[in-house]
Amino acid sequence: MVVDIDQLRRRHQRRLEEAVAPWREARPEVTVELRLERGRVRHTLLDASREAQLVVAGARGHGGFTGMLLGSVSQALLYHADCPVTVIRA
Known part of the structure; x- marks a missing residue:
């Protein structure tokens, strides 16, 4: 099985953004930095x-x-x- 690391990173980044989106909407005054490490x-x-x-x-x-x-x-x-x-x- 070959894993495309870039594709995997993009997928995880998207999921992270989706998980945080409601919180960013609810509290726009709070700065949230997302880091995928x-x-x-x-x-x-x-x-x-x-x-x-x-x-x-x-x-x-x-x-x-x-x-x-x-x-x-x-x-x-x-x-x-x-x-x-x-x-x-x-």
């Missing part, structure tokens, strides 16, 4: 927190620890991010 989620978000005013993350990811209140990424963000973090439950 490759890398380990925890490290990528911690790096982004150096420039961000706020990071919003889900409470639990797709790891195997379903009984935990917080996933490892959201927990790392709460303890190590360089900006405020809001964790939401889906």
Whole structure:
């Protein structure tokens, strides 16, 4: 199976834009920067927190620890991010 990385990136970018569009409409005064990055989620978000005013993350990811209140990424963000973090439950 051959994967077209550019096509995959465009598809993910579109999905990201569609997910954020209602929030941008509802709160046009809030600036939202969308960044589609490759890398380990925890490290990528911690790096982004150096420039961000706020990071919003889900409470639990797709790891195997379903009984935990917080996933490892959201927990790392709460303890190590360089900006405020809001964790939401889906």
